[in-house]
Amino acid sequence: MKNNSIAVIGAGKWGQALHFALSQKQKVLITSRTKKEIENFVDLKTALECKYLIIAIPAQEIRNWLKENFVFNGQKILVASKGIEASSGKFLNEIYADFVPKKNIGFISGPSFATEVKQGLPCALVINSSSEKLFEQFSPFFPNFIKTYYSSDVIGAEVAGAYKNVLAIASGICEGLNLGKNAQASLIARGLVEMERFGKFFGAKKSTFLGLSGAGDLFLTANSTMSRNYRVGLGLASNKNIEDILKELGEVAEGIKTAEAIYNLSLQHNVYTPIANEVKHILDGKNPKDSLKDLLKH
Ligand SMILES: NC(=O)C1=CN([C@@H]2O[C@H](COP(=O)(O)OP(=O)(O)OC[C@H]3O[C@@H](n4cnc5c(N)ncnc54)[C@H](OP(=O)(O)O)[C@@H]3O)[C@@H](O)[C@H]2O)C=CC1
Numbered sequence: 001m002k003n004n005s006i007a008v009i010g011a012g013k014w015g016q017a018l019h020f021a022l023s024q025k026q027k028v029l030i031t032s033r034t035k036k037e038i039e040n041f042v043d044l045k046t047a048l049e050c051k052y053l054i055i056a057i058p059a060q061e062i063r064n065w066l067k068e069n070f071v072f073n074g075q076k077i078l079v080a081s082k083g084i085e086a087s088s089g090k091f092l093n094e095i096y097a098d099f100v101p102k103k104n105i106g107f108i109s110g111p112s113f114a115t116e117v118k119q120g121l122p123c124a125l126v127i128n129s130s131s132e133k134l135f136e137q138f139s140p141f142f143p144n145f146i147k148t149y150y151s152s153d154v155i156g157a158e159v160a161g162a163y164k165n166v167l168a169i170a171s172g173i174c175e176g177l178n179l180g181k182n183a184q185a186s187l188i189a190r191g192l193v194e195m196e197r198f199g200k201f202f203g204a205k206k207s208t209f210l211g212l213s214g215a216g217d218l219f220l221t222a223n224s225t226m227s228r229n230y231r232v233g234l235g236l237a238s239n240k241n242i243e244d245i246l247k248e249l250g251e252v253a254e255g256i257k258t259a260e261a262i263y264n265l266s267l268q269h270n271v272y273t274p275i276a277n278e279v280k281h282i283l284d285g286k287n288p289k290d291s292l293k294d295l296l297k298h
């Protein structure tokens with residue numbers, strides 16, 4: 001393994017933005033499923049030989065990708081994905097735990113649209129890991145326009161990053177139905193309470209939901225057409241079917257599968273998650289106006 005070598009795995013929107021950002025300070029390799037014309041693009045084998053890896057592939061694909069491609073040989077890893085595996089209800093840290101020791105892995109969270117990061121606009125991110133040393137190792141790789149914070153609340157950051165995608169779909173629906181800014185602010189505020197309730201059940205800290213990973217990323221994503229999940233919500237409000245919405249989007253919208261995961265987990269553990277449940281029902285074909293009536297019921 002080469003000392004201080006870094007590679008990004010997954011050259012989608014976020015992988016490419018992180019590659020751009022980290023390349024400001026040092027040479028960073030990048031690889032992906034599909035070969036791309038990007039500087040320092042290498043094959044997967046070469047990337048896996050790096051000491052530091054940043055993995056940016058969709059949450060639902062991670063387990064298979066790890067099974068088929070990954071061999072642990074001491075690498076330090078940052079996970080850039082945000083989602084919960086729908087087929088199992090597992091959080092990403094649980095999936096990675098079968099392949100990588102906990103002290104070798106961290107999870108990125110916080111408000112960070114790839115498009116803005118790729119323009120070098122300022123942003124703040126959290127590196128969540130049981131190991132503060134891992135944060136200290138990765139932090140110097142980030143450019144001056146990204147401020148990094150450390151948190152040990154891995155589960156809190158994971159729940160926040162995944163849940164806000166579902167709430168962004170809900171917020172897009174709210175906007176698409178022209179329900180007004182009062183309704184949208186209420187939805188986002190209640191959504192924050194809901195994600196905290198869900199997170200606390202799994203051991204998350206309240207403070208995580210009030211910071212960058214929770215309120216920060218939620219306010220960003222649930223308020224902007226730059227969010228893919230928000231755009232899914234807009235499409236659902238105009239009665240488009242989900243296949244057409246996804247074809248138009250051409251990129252991942254993690255909130256779709258995460259809504260299913262939250263719905264199942266909340267049923268299993270009896271956690272009250274009314275907004276996420278309605279998003280799941282709308283994705284399954286319920287009329288959004290009926291969902292609204294159900295959410296407003298006393
Ligand atoms: N975009 C953003 O602003 C942010 C995104 N994220 C999160 O990062 C993750 C990735 O998002 P993003 O990059 O935007 O998504 P994109 O849809 O832009 O790209 C996803 C990438 O994942 C790769 N991929 C898909 N399926 C597989 C698979 N089975 N095996 C290996 N690679 C696969 C694809 O590679 P290829 O193109 O080579 O086929 C594709 O480039 C998501 O979890 C998202 O929530 C987090 C913060 C910000």
Ligand SMILES: O=C(CO)COP(=O)(O)O
Binds near residue numbers: 110253
């Ligand atoms: O996570 C993101 C910003 O922090 C990106 O959100 P979308 O996937 O909805 O575009």
